[in-house]
Amino acid sequence: MKVSKIIDVAKKADVSPATVSRVLNGSNLVNAKTKAKVMQAIRELDYIPNNMGKQLRSRKTMTLAVVVSDIRVSYYAEIIKGIENMANSLHYKVLICDAQNQKAKEFEFLSLLMNRTVDALILVTPNLSDEEIAVYADNGYTIGLIGRKIEHPQMPCSFTDNVKLAREVIVHFVEQGHRKIAFLCGYADAMDSQARLEGYMKALQEAGIPYEDDLVDNGDFSEEGGCEAFKRLRSHRSDFTAVFAANDEMALGVYKACAELGISIPDQLAVAGVDNIRLTNYVRPRISSVEQPLYAMGAVMTEKLIDQMNDNVWADKRSFKVDARLVVKESSKGAE
Amino acid sequence: MKVSKIIDVAKKADVSPATVSRVLNGSNLVNAKTKAKVMQAIRELDYIPNNMGKQLRSRKTMTLAVVVSDIRVSYYAEIIKGIENMANSLHYKVLICDAQNQKAKEFEFLSLLMNRTVDALILVTPNLSDEEIAVYADNGYTIGLIGRKIEHPQMPCSFTDNVKLAREVIVHFVEQGHRKIAFLCGYADAMDSQARLEGYMKALQEAGIPYEDDLVDNGDFSEEGGCEAFKRLRSHRSDFTAVFAANDEMALGVYKACAELGISIPDQLAVAGVDNIRLTNYVRPRISSVEQPLYAMGAVMTEKLIDQMNDNVWADKRSFKVDARLVVKESSKGAE
DNA sequence: ATGAAAGCGCTAACAA
DNA sequence: TTGTTAGCGCTTTCAT
Numbered sequence: 001m002k003v004s005k006i007i008d009v010a011k012k013a014d015v016s017p018a019t020v021s022r023v024l025n026g027s028n029l030v031n032a033k034t035k036a037k038v039m040q041a042i043r044e045l046d047y048i049p050n051n052m053g054k055q056l057r058s059r060k061t062m063t064l065a066v067v068v069s070d071i072r073v074s075y076y077a078e079i080i081k082g083i084e085n086m087a088n089s090l091h092y093k094v095l096i097c098d099a100q101n102q103k104a105k106e107f108e109f110l111s112l113l114m115n116r117t118v119d120a121l122i123l124v125t126p127n128l129s130d131e132e133i134a135v136y137a138d139n140g141y142t143i144g145l146i147g148r149k150i151e152h153p154q155m156p157c158s159f160t161d162n163v164k165l166a167r168e169v170i171v172h173f174v175e176q177g178h179r180k181i182a183f184l185c186g187y188a189d190a191m192d193s194q195a196r197l198e199g200y201m202k203a204l205q206e207a208g209i210p211y212e213d214d215l216v217d218n219g220d221f222s223e224e225g226g227c228e229a230f231k232r233l234r235s236h237r238s239d240f241t242a243v244f245a246a247n248d249e250m251a252l253g254v255y256k257a258c259a260e261l262g263i264s265i266p267d268q269l270a271v272a273g274v275d276n277i278r279l280t281n282y283v284r285p286r287i288s289s290v291e292q293p294l295y296a297m298g299a300v301m302t303e304k305l306i307d308q309m310n311d312n313v314w315a316d317k318r319s320f321k322v323d324a325r326l327v328v329k330e331s332s333k334g335a336e
Numbered sequence: 337m338k339v340s341k342i343i344d345v346a347k348k349a350d351v352s353p354a355t356v357s358r359v360l361n362g363s364n365l366v367n368a369k370t371k372a373k374v375m376q377a378i379r380e381l382d383y384i385p386n387n388m389g390k391q392l393r394s395r396k397t398m399t400l401a402v403v404v405s406d407i408r409v410s411y412y413a414e415i416i417k418g419i420e421n422m423a424n425s426l427h428y429k430v431l432i433c434d435a436q437n438q439k440a441k442e443f444e445f446l447s448l449l450m451n452r453t454v455d456a457l458i459l460v461t462p463n464l465s466d467e468e469i470a471v472y473a474d475n476g477y478t479i480g481l482i483g484r485k486i487e488h489p490q491m492p493c494s495f496t497d498n499v500k501l502a503r504e505v506i507v508h509f510v511e512q513g514h515r516k517i518a519f520l521c522g523y524a525d526a527m528d529s530q531a532r533l534e535g536y537m538k539a540l541q542e543a544g545i546p547y548e549d550d551l552v553d554n555g556d557f558s559e560e561g562g563c564e565a566f567k568r569l570r571s572h573r574s575d576f577t578a579v580f581a582a583n584d585e586m587a588l589g590v591y592k593a594c595a596e597l598g599i600s601i602p603d604q605l606a607v608a609g610v611d612n613i614r615l616t617n618y619v620r621p622r623i624s625s626v627e628q629p630l631y632a633m634g635a636v637m638t639e640k641l642i643d644q645m646n647d648n649v650w651a652d653k654r655s656f657k658v659d660a661r662l663v664v665k666e667s668s669k670g671a672e
Numbered sequence: 673a674t675g676a677a678a679g680c681g682c683t684a685a686c687a688a
Numbered sequence: 689t690t691g692t693t694a695g696c697g698c699t700t701t702c703a704t
Binding site: 048049050051052053055056059061063070071072074077078080081084085088093094095096097098100111112114115116117252278279282283284 | 384385386387388389391392395397399406407408410413414416417420421424429430431432433434436447448450451452453588614615618619620
């Protein structure tokens with residue numbers, strides 16, 4: 001059977017294509033009777049509007065792209081879900097872009113914005129630099145950011161207060177009586193790492209504990225990387241009694257290293273991580289971890305972004321700093 | 337700065353728009369010299385082709401939609417990654433559709449196909465019935481299927497040999513000396529459940545063990561559901577020495593129930609699951625589990641689907657039955 | 673090897 | 689409230 005177009009409906013309902021379009025798009029300047037006629041024709045013809053034509057004419061794709069480094073990582077999956085659900089409820093679609101941990105791929109996906117495949121692009125903790133990203137926003141492309149903040153009048157962001165986050169963990173350790181606290185940081189050049197290091201140092205200072213350079217090392221956010229970094233740390237120093245890992249993967253790496261080295265958690269070493277992934281509740285002792293509201297971060301940003309595109313500008317607020325909360329479990333309790 | 341279109345490039349290069357289009361699309365009937373001229377103009381104008389125009393005219397979106405019930409579940413994430421990576425390497429984009437476990441949403445996403453937002457749709461273990469899906473394929477829409485098989489000349493599928501999978505697990509249990517083996521099945525009406533039940537029964541028969549109705553119960557693939565189902569089972573019978581759970585979540589539920597009931601794994605009860613999720617390696621004892629090549633299933637299907645759309649029909653094979661492999665760990669070894 | 677011309681299917685000014 | 693008329697930006701016959 002031939003697929004019908006708007007002109008077919010118009011003829012059958014004895015109106016103009018414009019009127020059909022109005023009915024389709026819920027314009028309120030259509031007579032109820034006319035509308036009924038049109039609806040009838042649509043039904044009889046099994047008419048379904050062709051989205052390609054609509055896009056071209058209206059210059060809108062109603063589609064967002066979300067770029068992450070690895071879809072499989074639960075951190076990203078959770079954020080994507082927040083984005084997708086919010087987008088869908090606002091009649092937007094979501095293109096998924098798996099950058100496979102390659103900065104070059106992130107760059108490639110930016111072309112989706114330029115060639116008008118999508119109306120906006122959301123970057124989740126990208127490897128691109130602030131400047132590289134800002135260029136696009138400057139050129140009028142709509143970009144949203146999750147997990148990082150860039151000062152730009154047009155770029156909505158949602159991100160965690162990393163200083164506060166790190167501070168909270170260290171305060172907790174101090175309360176448990178720890179004085180020598182190591183920090184397994186992420187990539188040295190990452191924003192997050194900087195901020196968390198700041199929070200770490202701040203909290204130490206507040207507690208009157210001197211900062212020591214060799215109690216800090218960097219990992220790559222992987223279990224293996226955490227394991228290695230911990231061993232490295234341990235080869236220099238063996239007097240620390242607590243470790244703050246920049247994420248749970250690295251905390252798991254610490255667990256692995258401790259198993260090998262015969263270090264008992266939490267008696268000889270307290271451990272805490274970030275993300276509060278499901279796994280932290282299945283290993284023994286369960287890992288204390290900082291939980292970020294990932295789903296909400298995705299959803300809020302998306303709402304804001306779409307709002308901005310549609311010029312519903314209560315342009316007051318573009319930047320959402322969200323609070324994380326430390327979930328204390330056995331890995332950091334009951335220390336001496 | 338004004339954004340330029342194909343006509344601007346044509347003028348600047350002193351050729352026709354058609355020629356520019358040919359260059360853009362890598363047609364080989366373009367003089368090398370002409371091509372160079374056009375490329376130069378493109379560069380000078382920073383010309384970027386507009387995808388909306390292209391789509392409308394070529395009647396192709398170069399986009400796939402993939403429908404899953406919950407993006408966050410690692411089972412789906414892994415498949416999606418396979419799909420996305422393959423699609424991308426073939427210059428296709430992927431729309432992500434989170435059905436939030438609602439059949440109604442799955443239906444809604446089918447409209448993406450009908451209104452030409454995407455060229456094809458991939459359903460991953462959908463809740464829709466075979467008939468509901470087949471209707472669309474009959475009407476000429478391109479649909480691919482993962483985790484289920486539907487006999488249809490136009491519908492590529494990739495799915496696991498569930499009979500074999502279940503058989504393998506039971507054979508393993510029998511080899512370990514078990515004779516009373518329980519089966520925590522998934523939804524009673526699911527394809528997979530049927531097939532696995534068949535494999536279970538078959539293996540028992542081969543081992544000369546009579547099938548007993550009350551050694552089988554159904555769960556909902558969740559940890560909680562598995563826990564409950566196990567307790568239910570256990571309230572009728574307490575003589576079985578092994579449990580085969582239809583997925584790892586349910587196996588985790590069994591672990592939970594056993595912890596509550598004081599049953600020791602694997603000494604008093606051997607356990608095995610399906611999916612071999614990461615968690616199975618972090619609980620103690622580690623859970624024996626059947627691993628499916630999810631990434632590959634996604635990738636293969638996608639390749640086939642795209643191939644089919646582009647009429648590269650070595651139409652011989654549409655159906656990919658893949659083998660899963662049992663990874664034996666501590667939860668099912670060392671039983672009496 | 674290149675160009676001219678005709679749309680793909682729809683919406684948005686502008687008129688009426 | 690409805691219709692008329694132009695395109696949105698591109699590709700693709702059909703000529704040449």
